[in-house]
Amino acid sequence: MDLQEFFNFCWEEYLKRVPTAKKVFDGLIKLEEAVANDHIALRTFCYPGMTKEDLASYFEKEGMEVRGHYTFEAKKLEAIHLEHKGDPRKPKVFISELKWQELSDESQQLLKPLFEQFESNSKGKTIDELVKEGRPWTLGYEDYLTLKKESEYAGWMAAYGFFPNHFTISLNDLVHFPEMKTFVTWLKEQGVELNSSGGIIKGSPEELLEQVSTLADEGLVSFNDGDYRIPTCYYEFAKRYHDDNGDLYQGFISANADKIFESTDSQGEKES
Numbered sequence: 001m002d003l004q005e006f007f008n009f010c011w012e013e014y015l016k017r018v019p020t021a022k023k024v025f026d027g028l029i030k031l032e033e034a035v036a037n038d039h040i041a042l043r044t045f046c047y048p049g050m051t052k053e054d055l056a057s058y059f060e061k062e063g064m065e066v067r068g069h070y071t072f073e074a075k076k077l078e079a080i081h082l083e084h085k086g087d088p089r090k091p092k093v094f095i096s097e098l099k100w101q102e103l104s105d106e107s108q109q110l111l112k113p114l115f116e117q118f119e120s121n122s123k124g125k126t127i128d129e130l131v132k133e134g135r136p137w138t139l140g141y142e143d144y145l146t147l148k149k150e151s152e153y154a155g156w157m158a159a160y161g162f163f164p165n166h167f168t169i170s171l172n173d174l175v176h177f178p179e180m181k182t183f184v185t186w187l188k189e190q191g192v193e194l195n196s197s198g199g200i201i202k203g204s205p206e207e208l209l210e211q212v213s214t215l216a217d218e219g220l221v222s223f224n225d226g227d228y229r230i231p232t233c234y235y236e237f238a239k240r241y242h243d244d245n246g247d248l249y250q251g252f253i254s255a256n257a258d259k260i261f262e263s264t265d266s267q268g269e270k271e272s
């Protein structure tokens with residue numbers, strides 16, 4: 001797959017699991033907005049063959065390069081972001097990774113069988129192939145819950161594998177909503193629930209980036225012992241501001257992203 005095919009494939013898959021994204025997207029199309037993505041986000045484990053650098057290698061071949069590094073101490077995460085070298089209109093790619101070796105022994109033991117399955121099924125595959133083949137391991141629902149108790153991120157990654165975590169609409173490209181505030185009002189009018197951890201709007205014009213995210217939808221996921229409803233993915237919205245040199249800021253703010261990660265936190269799952 002080339003980069004555009006990859007983005008298109010991810011978007012189609014993502015829409016199937018995130019009805020809220022479809023609702024917001026369709027609402028904007030009705031307003032005749034030209035919806036553009038600021039970035040798409042992927043998650044992974046820091047394990048050989050699937051580190052953030054391993055995943056990034058595909059994007060580097062497709063003309064992108066790493067332009068930012070981030071650390072989230074409390075969540076035991078590190079992240080990078082890539083931008084396209086020749087086409088600033090292409091969405092950025094944000095790849096975070098869990099330093100799973102810093103989790104408890106119990107969680108590490110639960111993750112090991114996943115890594116073993118990855119080794120035998122998927123090692124050497126690039127991210128476009130990984131997304132296409134779907135979660136490369138099986139796991140039990142109880143193990144998912146145990147992982148999630150220690151690290152929401154570990155649970156999400158175990159349940160979904162390399163499924164795209166979120167898409168992000170660029171507010172700068174919307175004509176009806178010059179301000180994030182008016183866009184938030186519109187989202188609420190559409191009945192969209194927003195992540196309020198750290199305030200609905202994360203960041204500020206002074207920080208050159210404002211971000212808002214929906215709360216993750218829920219969907220059925222297959223585990224060894226049956227299908228269960230768990231949080232899927234959220235939709236994000238980003239507005240960027242110009243720096244003192246007149247350049248539109250293209251990085252990410254760790255403090256914002258730290259709160260946005262919590263958009264996939266569970267609001268209580270129900271057994272199907």
Ligand code: NI
Binds near residue numbers: 039260
């Ligand atoms: Ni994001």
